[in-house]
Amino acid sequence: MNHPIPYGRQHITDEDIAAVNDVLRSPYLTQGPKIGELEQAFANYIGSAYAVAVANGTAALHLCCMALGVGPGTRVITTPLTFSASANCVRYCGGDVFFADVSSDTVLLDPAAVRTLLESHPQGYFSGIIPVDFAGYPVDMVAFRELADEFGLWIIEDACHAPGASFVSETGTEHRAGDGSLADLAIFSFHPVKHIAAGEGGMITTNNESLYKHLLRLRTHGITNKPTEFTAPYEGEPERGGWYMELQELGYNYRLTDIQAALALSQLARADSMLDRRRELASRYDSVFAEAAEKGIPVQIIVPPDGVIHAYHLYVIQTPNRKGLYDFLRTKNILAQVHYVPVHLMPYYRNFGWKPGDFPNAETYYAHCLSLPLFPTLTNDEQDYVVDQVVTFLKAV
Known part of the structure; x- marks a missing residue:
């Protein structure tokens, strides 16, 4: 792109x-x-x-x-x-x-x-x-x-x-x-x-x-x-x-x-239509990454159970070499982001005694998470390009 x-x-x-x-x-x-x-x-x-x-x-x-x-x-x-x-x-x-x-x-x-x-x-x-x-x-x-x-x-x-x-x-x-x-x-x-x-x-x-x-x-x-x-x-x-x-x-x-x-x-006035598009894009991501995971590609997603309607502000994958993927995607004009550095690890809160290891689930997630592009005007072609680049990198890991 x-x-x-x-x-x-x-x-x-x-x-x-x-x-x-x-x-x-x-x-x-x-x-x-x-x-x-x-x-x-x-x-x-x-x-x-x-x-x-x-x-x-x-x-x-x-x-x-x-x-x-x-x-x-x-x-x-x-x-x-x-x-x-x-x-x-x-x-x-x-x-x-x-x-x-x-x-x-x-x-x-x-x-x-x-x-x-x-x-x-x-x-x-x-x-x-x-x-x-x-x-x-x-x-x-x-x-x-x-x-x-x-x-x-x-x-x-x-x-x-x-x-x-x-x-x-x-x-x-x-x-x-x-x-x-x-x-x-x-x-x-x-x-x-x-x-x-x-x-x-x-x-x-x-x-x-x-x-x-x-x-x-x-x-x-x-x-x-x-x-x-x-x-x-x-x-x-x-x-x-x-x-x-x-x-x-x-x-x-x-x-x-x-x-x-x-x-x-x-x-x-158009919140529902924009939300529908977010969910459509998330569903497309889900299909690709679920199939990739079945093939042994190191990617994990969170899919909510029946009865939970997700609003998809973010679409997040988890993968072992998050930093490598983040850097690679930027060379391809894909500006993925990380959400978030756990609050207890911020210098301000570490001043109150919080430290690494206090909340292992949050810290493990942070070490592997990456938010991929997701917004209502993202085109299918743009999303396909994002998916292709992510899978290309992860296959080589």
Whole structure:
């Protein structure tokens, strides 16, 4: 191929550009009507009662921790196999991060490992869990909800990779990632390589009205201008007029703009078709690599069982000579990527005592994983080229 093929890429259409242009010609650029439209449309798409649009996925995580009261002395469990924001949000609030290993079958946070960690400490030692729908594979939120109820924990579901993902529980109930049926709060990202691109942007979903109202305030400096939420007047206070607002707690400017909301709304309108294309491409990869593995070619893939609907933000293979394959593909204009360096091995977290060997499943996966190109506008010819180059290299290993 004469052009580079990245692991992910946004898809911007004429309709997207027109939607943004309409906002640029309107009276609103920041917190205008498109914000509410996006929140309602996204809540409908995910299946949650409420949605709060924010500046990015990291801001969404931070605000969730704030709304749930994370602070010094708060201990939260998450996976080491994620982008660092899933852990950093706890540190932003002064809390302590604990990790539990992933399952070797799914590379998702392992409920059994979390239970072991919980049972090794007194009841009440931990406050919450942040499981991650890694690569678009939805976590078993039923198992985590049972743990949360047993040990008195809250749950933030990091669903940045998984809009449109779902799983069917043993009772036959379908649970969509982030629908609020099992997690207290869930978060999504509108980064360009995600399913819905807004440049930057994020969303929090919940079925809890109290948390929803709190988040609305926290994303705007902790300020409210709603008279029903005002505190009682203080002695000698001047008369309140239409200008009046209250800073009720310390919040942040984590607002999304109408420009970004318009782009996300336009993208959301075709979210299902883009998701279908991701799954079609993943299925093509599955067929080739499953056949290659049967022939003894050193490649491993993760295929979810029946009842699990994967969103395929990433398509990941595992192979022994990952570094060699990564370098080879770059010579062929294929910009594969690695997701992720385990968070506990980052220098910042090693300062807290985490070390190699703490989470062998996550570390083994990291040593072998490579994310191949997967995005809705990837052509079949481009994908065939990627597959040919991967198989060519692995045959020679």
